[in-house]
Amino acid sequence: MSRSDPIRVNYYNALECAENIANVLFYFGAVISIASIFVTKERLPGLYGVIMVAFAVTVLSIFIVGVSVRLYFFPRAEDNRRREFFGKAYNVSLIHEKTDGYYNNDQVEPVRRIAAQVLENSWFSKSIALRILRLERAKVVIYFMAWFVCVYWRSADFGLILAVSQAVFSEQVIAKYIRLEWLRSRCEDTYDRTRNLFNSCASDASFNAMAMELCSFYETSKSNAAITFPSSTFMKMNHSLSEEWGRIRIDLNI
Template sequence: MSRSDPIRINYYNALERAENVANALFYFGAVISIASLFVTKEKLPELYNLIMVAFAVTVISIFIIGISIRLYFLPRAEDNRRREFFGKAYSISLIHEKTDGYYNNDQVDPMRRVAAQVLENSWFSKNITLRILRLERAKVIIYFMAWFVCIYWRNADFGLILAVSQAVFSEQVIAKYIRLEWLRSRCEDTYERTRNLFTSCASGASFNAMAVDLCSFYETSKANAAITFPSSTFMKMNHSLSEEWNRIRLDLNI
């Protein structure tokens, strides 16, 4: 079976590139802020001014890219993904770009297809977040160790402590880690609840209402977490997760 995802290529890849630029600028700004502590204006005025200008440009650039991600790149990608999601469920064309080889289930009723697609999405999402968290947990431990060293190092400059604290407790480090853990928990909850829905005796309006609730729960989880899965991680796991998904849907007869 051929597998293609033009929505990821056309929209999520651009979002991922923007986030990578924002992350690079963040770390560059952190390095500059620490370097500024060791360069005095009296001894090296030209270098000091250069560092200050670079830091100001970096901060403004991070702000502009951050706003662009939140108000343009992320909504554009998510909106097109949802159009394709519901178009698949109801067998209509809401977007000309269509995935091939995804949303594999044999359900005929649109609401049962919605529930099956939520089950498939949450299965992939919970496993991908777990893989990403392997690295993020290690990074957070290292950052906290560096922060504690600065805090308890007697000769540490107070400015250095503030700079390291700013980097550690930033959107790109601690906040991102917390959002990832929260998203993992929500995806696991979505998967278990949706699986239980298919194994229950719910039908008709009862099934439809719970399917809509689970779909909303999953979508609001993604929107609030605002986490983009790296394409490289997805591609590495795609084959094994797809094989396991086929076993899951056959077991549930969906």
């Protein structure tokens, strides 16, 4: 079976690129912020001026890229993914770019197909989030250790403590880690509840209502977390997760 995902290529790759630029700018700004503590205006006025200008440009660039990610790249990618998602469920064409080899289930009724697709998506999302968190948890521990050393190092400059604290408790470090943990938890909850729904003896009306609620739960979780999974991680795990998804389908008879 051929597998292709033009939506990831055309939209999520651009989003991932923009987020990588924001991350580079953030770490560059953190380095400049710390460097400004050791380069004084009195001793090295020329270098100090360069650092201040670079810092100002970096802050402005982070703002512009951040707004672009939140208000353009992320919504554009998610909107097109949802169009393709619901188009697959109802067997209509809402977008000309279509995935091939994904959303594999034998359900015929549209709402049951939506439930099966939510189950598949949440299975992939929770597994990928857990893999990414292995590294993120280690990074957070290292960041906290660095912050702890700065805070309790008696001879540490107060400006250095503030610079390190700003970096550690920023959107790109702690806040992103918390959002990723939250998204993992919500995806696991979605998967478990959707799997239980297929195992239940709910009436058609109850099944349809719960399926749509779970779809909304999953989609709002993604939107609120605003986390983009790296394409490299997805590609590494895609084969094994697809094989496991095949076994899940057989087990649930979907």
